[in-house]
Amino acid sequence: MIRLDMSPLTESATLLRRAGVVLGSVGLTALYSLLVLLRALFGQLNRPIVDKYCREWSAALLRLVRVSLTVRGAVPDFGDGRRYIIMCTHASHYDIPVTFVSMPGSVRMLAKKELFSIPLLGQAMKAAEFPSIDRAHRQRAVKDLEKARAMMESGIVLWAAPEGTRSPDGHLLSFKKGCFHLALDTQAVIVPVAIRGIHKVLPARTWRINLGQPVDVRVGAPIDMSGKGKEDLVAVMAEVRGRLENLLGDGEAA
Numbered sequence: 001m002i003r004l005d006m007s008p009l010t011e012s013a014t015l016l017r018r019a020g021v022v023l024g025s026v027g028l029t030a031l032y033s034l035l036v037l038l039r040a041l042f043g044q045l046n047r048p049i050v051d052k053y054c055r056e057w058s059a060a061l062l063r064l065v066r067v068s069l070t071v072r073g074a075v076p077d078f079g080d081g082r083r084y085i086i087m088c089t090h091a092s093h094y095d096i097p098v099t100f101v102s103m104p105g106s107v108r109m110l111a112k113k114e115l116f117s118i119p120l121l122g123q124a125m126k127a128a129e130f131p132s133i134d135r136a137h138r139q140r141a142v143k144d145l146e147k148a149r150a151m152m153e154s155g156i157v158l159w160a161a162p163e164g165t166r167s168p169d170g171h172l173l174s175f176k177k178g179c180f181h182l183a184l185d186t187q188a189v190i191v192p193v194a195i196r197g198i199h200k201v202l203p204a205r206t207w208r209i210n211l212g213q214p215v216d217v218r219v220g221a222p223i224d225m226s227g228k229g230k231e232d233l234v235a236v237m238a239e240v241r242g243r244l245e246n247l248l249g250d251g252e253a254a
Contacts, residue, residue: 073219
């Protein structure tokens, strides 16, 4: 078990502190986006530097809200040459920073295409190898899938949220099929990850921020998709859901 204690006390942020968190988060995101773009401009951007920036950015965001972070379970080292996709619960914007801080390797979020239109951030994400799958357009989806598979084969670990959107209360929503199709198409290893307590840091669709919130990252047993086909899709979705529900329960991570 890994524990990163960033706060001794849970408290509701004042309006002034909330403004500070928001402005600080925007400023940090802009700063690290600029660093990525400047490195790319001068041909000095590589994967280890992106990994470093992602973790520094994430740690700084979590310090702003004084998250008390614990990681439980067997965390893969992601260095055995297999393709990996982290399937994570999604109840907060802070899921991504928590994952970057708590997981090893070159983790990249499978992003919504809308994020790439955000000034600075979108360009930085492209330069930093953040993939997107546009399944609404078949030809584009095929190219996106080929690119994602190549990234995974070169060592990128994809992060995906099977719920597709944030849960307001930390309970699992219904699953979308997109990331499961990707796991099947790439014959990846699925790593189930549940993040408990994260929905209380910044509840979905609110501006309420709770400082010093205990957050528990629980890593489940991996599911190897090698040899599985589309006929196994429903069963795999059910298995992942069952494991995430178990990780969200009171028991220790499997």
